[in-house]
Amino acid sequence: MKFCRIRLLVTVSLFLMLFFLSTFAAAEGEGGSADGKGTVSVKKKKHVKKSAAASAKKAKGAKKSAASAEKKGTEDGGDGGSAAKAVVKEIRYWSNPDYTRISIAVDQEARYEAHQIKQNPADPYPSRIYIDLEGARLAPGLKEVPIGDGFLRTVRAAQYRPDVVRVVLDLEKIKDYKIFPLSDPNRIIIDVKGERPLEFSRLTEQIQPPPAAAAEVKKPEPREEKPRPVAKLKPGKIRRIVVDPGHGGHDSGALGANGIKEKDVVLAIGLKLAEKLRDLGIDVVMTRSTDVFIPLEERTAIANKVNADLFVSVHANASLNRSASGIETYYLNLAKTEKAAQVAARENNTSLEKVSLLQAILFDLMANYKINDSAHLAEEVQKALYKKIHGSYPTAKNLGVKQGPFYVLVGATMPSILVESAFVSNEAEEARLKSPEYQERTADGILEGIKGYISSLK
């Protein structure tokens, strides 16, 4: 009896399923096209295949030679072809002595393609670069950002197709450009390089968020100091230093097992360092002096804007290996070891894969990086900081000066380094980092290093 009842249930269920399936397919057929039901599913498959083919084409495009005018993003998670999902929220720019940096903020990862169009005499428009963001829509109110800094005239954004946002950079005179995605928050960075006329002395920053975003975007407040006119420093003179405590706001940086947040300890060290430098009569500009988030690309822009002579980014290290400990100082270059690449990935808030992407274009981005001076500054700071810490903590390790693709150093026009003061992931070092005395000692060590660097210039 039981068996019969089950059989009946199965038969009824099957019938119902078939009924619903046929009704659903018919509705799709009517809505989709004049074709029959079968065609609908075939069309869908075709569409999927087309997307896959397009992705394959894109991947191939990314391998094109550097000479190619076409640059394609390889961000994961892009869903080109489907309904628009990502919202292009904000466009910002920073004019620097030899490049202009554009940041396109998107609320989630989006696939993009960049193309450059050279002007031809019949074309009324100037040369331009356009970036198509697929599966994206434009936030209301976001249209045109006037720039006029010698490299770019304007940046415009429009809904080019229902699911494609096109951002156009109207060019004045540029040499090259590089495009690179950053995460958390998601944004696409375009560094446009060129050579400015000498009279260019006023470095400007323009922010144009859409009205809705304006309320939630907390504009960082670098100390208001009059930028000096661009002039070569007299040898041995370091007058202004940017101290950059890493992370901040929603970005906590590395977390210790006992609750230490990197953003808090590096801010404490940075504030102490700034005070000590000011006592020496050095002008200090901090990228942040409170618990606020400042994107990586903006930190170097602040240093360039105030014509800083040195840029020192202060961080705390972390490793999956909890016994890892010690002090290391980085300057910008290709990572020589897997470990250095991992540190850069963590500090860039990106994956190792994206670090590789950055490494591939790094040499073009760091053409004007003061690599020798930065290496020299890193040596001085590492030596003095280790000496200072080792004096009180004989077990402290000297991990030495290293190189890595840290995005926060990309575009800095002055010697710039990133100090990994100690490991928050190591229990003993985490406990030390928490103490004001250790923070003081760390600030003293970095200060001694900077002093060593300055006196070596004389």
Ligand SMILES: [Zn+2]
């Ligand atoms: Zn950090």
